[in-house]
Amino acid sequence: EVQLVESGGGLVQPGGSLRLSRLSCAASGFTFSSYWMSWVRQAPGKGLEWVANINQAGTEKYYVDSVKGRFTISRDNARNSLYLQMNSLRAEDTAVYYCARDLRWRGSYYNDYWGQGTLVTVSS
Amino acid sequence: QSVLTQPPSVSGAPGQRVTISCTGSNSNIGAGYDVHWYQQLPGTAPKLLIYGNSNRPTGVPDRFSGTKSGTSASLAITGLQAEDEADYYCQSYDSSLSGSVFGGGTKLTVL
Numbered sequence: 166e167v168q169l170v171e172s173g174g175g176l177v178q179p180g181g182s183l184r185l186s187r188l189s190c191a192a193s194g195f196t197f198s199s200y201w202m203s204w205v206r207q208a209p210g211k212g213l214e215w216v217a218n219i220n221q222a223g224t225e226k227y228y229v230d231s232v233k234g235r236f237t238i239s240r241d242n243a244r245n246s247l248y249l250q251m252n253s254l255r256a257e258d259t260a261v262y263y264c265a266r267d268l269r270w271r272g273s274y275y276n277d278y279w280g281q282g283t284l285v286t287v288s289s
Numbered sequence: 290q291s292v293l294t295q296p297p298s299v300s301g302a303p304g305q306r307v308t309i310s311c312t313g314s315n316s317n318i319g320a321g322y323d324v325h326w327y328q329q330l331p332g333t334a335p336k337l338l339i340y341g342n343s344n345r346p347t348g349v350p351d352r353f354s355g356t357k358s359g360t361s362a363s364l365a366i367t368g369l370q371a372e373d374e375a376d377y378y379c380q381s382y383d384s385s386l387s388g389s390v391f392g393g394g395t396k397l398t399v400l
Binding site for chain 2: 188203205212214220228229230237253254263268271272273274275276277278279280281282
């Protein structure tokens with residue numbers, strides 16, 4: 166059974182980039198190193214927003230414009246884990262962050278499995 | 290403002306048919322990128338409903354169907370049931386943004 170379990174969320178001050186600000190996603194039930202992976206977020210009461218994704222080897226990374234230069238996606242295939250390092254956090258980064266598996270499809274991709282999400286709140 | 294446009298809400302009575310539209314542009318749906326749909330029940334993570342415009346993952350009832358034409362796509366739900374009450378999101382790829390894009394979501398209310 167495919168499982169994605171996020172952790173690391175919590176309350177962070179604006180401008181923060183503490184250790185708390187690295188999200189983790191533990192994957193199991195599939196060959197993690199064979200799949201692209203994504204982070205998708207959802208602000209309270211709002212819709213879904215793709216944040217970033219990464220290829221199998223960790224050599225290709227893409228980001229939504231609003232987080233470029235502040236967030237870094239990475240992975241450790243030996244640990245079956247996906248990460249999102251978040252720096253210079255802003256109030257508008259407050260959201261539930263989901264880890265999701267990507268399936269490539271005719272030039273695009275979709276997300277067939279999602280974690281339960283972890284809430285990041287940016288507030289003083 | 291989302292790159293893909295969906296109606297904020299739709300509603301229907303049990304047993305009826307509803308459709309949810311998803312309108313994009315020439316850098317995403319109109320460029321030939323396929324559309325995928327997700328269902329999000331209250332308080333839960335999104336669940337894949339339709340991929341590649343019209344394909345259902347194993348376990349998704351055939352009451353759910355998808356189509357795509359030009360710069361738009363639609364999700365149809367027939368034989369509405371109370372358990373279908375949820376938020377629905379479309380997704381595609383945008384070449385100008387080099388990433389995935391979602392619609393703003395549509396809240397389905399079963400009357």
